[in-house]
Amino acid sequence: MLRAYRYRLYPSEDQKVVLAKHFGSCRFVWNYFLDLNNKRYAEERRSTSFKQMCRELTLLKKEDEYKWLKEVNSQSLQQSLLHLETAYRRFFKKLGEEPVFKRKHKKKSFTVTQRFNIIDNRLFIPNFKGPIRMFRHRDFDGEVRSITISQSPSGEYHASILVCEQDPDVLQMPVAEESAIGIDMGIRTFATLSDGTQIHKPKHIIQSEMKLGKAQKNLSRKRKGSQNRGKQRVKVARLQEHIANQRKDFLNKVSDVLTRTYDTIAVEDLSLKEMMKGNHHRAKAVADAGWYTFRMMLKTKASQRGKNFTEIGRYEPSTRMCSACGHVKSHMRLSERRFVCERCGYTDDRDVNAAINIRRFALISEGVPTESGELTPVDRRTTALELLAREGIRASALVEAGSPRV
Numbered sequence: 001m002l003r004a005y006r007y008r009l010y011p012s013e014d015q016k017v018v019l020a021k022h023f024g025s026c027r028f029v030w031n032y033f034l035d036l037n038n039k040r041y042a043e044e045r046r047s048t049s050f051k052q053m054c055r056e057l058t059l060l061k062k063e064d065e066y067k068w069l070k071e072v073n074s075q076s077l078q079q080s081l082l083h084l085e086t087a088y089r090r091f092f093k094k095l096g097e098e099p100v101f102k103r104k105h106k107k108k109s110f111t112v113t114q115r116f117n118i119i120d121n122r123l124f125i126p127n128f129k130g131p132i133r134m135f136r137h138r139d140f141d142g143e144v145r146s147i148t149i150s151q152s153p154s155g156e157y158h159a160s161i162l163v164c165e166q167d168p169d170v171l172q173m174p175v176a177e178e179s180a181i182g183i184d185m186g187i188r189t190f191a192t193l194s195d196g197t198q199i200h201k202p203k204h205i206i207q208s209e210m211k212l213g214k215a216q217k218n219l220s221r222k223r224k225g226s227q228n229r230g231k232q233r234v235k236v237a238r239l240q241e242h243i244a245n246q247r248k249d250f251l252n253k254v255s256d257v258l259t260r261t262y263d264t265i266a267v268e269d270l271s272l273k274e275m276m277k278g279n280h281h282r283a284k285a286v287a288d289a290g291w292y293t294f295r296m297m298l299k300t301k302a303s304q305r306g307k308n309f310t311e312i313g314r315y316e317p318s319t320r321m322c323s324a325c326g327h328v329k330s331h332m333r334l335s336e337r338r339f340v341c342e343r344c345g346y347t348d349d350r351d352v353n354a355a356i357n358i359r360r361f362a363l364i365s366e367g368v369p370t371e372s373g374e375l376t377p378v379d380r381r382t383t384a385l386e387l388l389a390r391e392g393i394r395a396s397a398l399v400e401a402g403s404p405r406v
């Protein structure tokens, strides 16, 4: 299995200059060939292959105007082309966004695939005099496939090391009713579980977001091109990175607890693209909450621990269906916080009802009978709540687990 390890880099001033050259040249190559490909596609309706782009790059480097491209590692330039081809391929398969031009102030990166070496806290890559200092806070074991060096908008350098690790033999857990949990992702509450547990967004993230809002407003007031604007931009970037780290930490902890406590985890297959298209504020909230990242983490951790991760179809009426009798409401507004069934009289929190349905759809799709309608046993919920509390995550229990449902 491939796994990425990220370490902070501390390059010397001389190395920073060479790094900047690599970032700039890789960005140039990406933008140059993106432009060329777009024009070619508009005129001739054909896309350019990676191999052809590499040949054209070799010719380009021979021209006087572009000979500065020779100063950087040629495999890194070729990697830019490979990334570009992959981006196109994903776009044509409707798996990703259309590739866009890379801008100077965004995150910068380049990839090295050969002739690198890591010895203790030193990273050796071609075209650099001496090693780059690296803070190796954790170890890895396996064959290194590639190294991506990046600089964040606030100016920090990182190396992301892709390592091929041997899979440990994990025991695959069976899908069973008593150890399955359904998760409903929300905007008011981060996540609601089918056993009535609500996981809340951490207060420190909310505070950081408010700070960021203020800093961004401040930035928009600064005169374009002024020195103060530049300073403020770094401040905003630093805050954004800080929030991203806090969020990642939170999502890691929650996904960790859930994949430890439950054997089967069911979520809704939210078509992110569809959601992003709709309401602008909702789309931002979805992106900010990190739903996509969270699901990826659940999936990875579940597979590492031999647990099951199931996504239910996005056309299943999880919100509008009564989890007690199966009656489907024709309409349910976002403002309705409680689910009230007009057929059997069952009433529950809107999100808990949805999470119970998500769990049931998942069990049905896995071929597990769900006649009893039992909730997850109390002890598992207690364990989850305890583990979450230990990690400092706000969570509360909404309904008495196992209580008879009307």
Ligand SMILES: [Zn+2]
Residues within 6 Å of the ligand: 322, 323, 324, 325, 326, 327, 341, 342, 343, 344, 345, 346
């Ligand atoms: Zn009902």
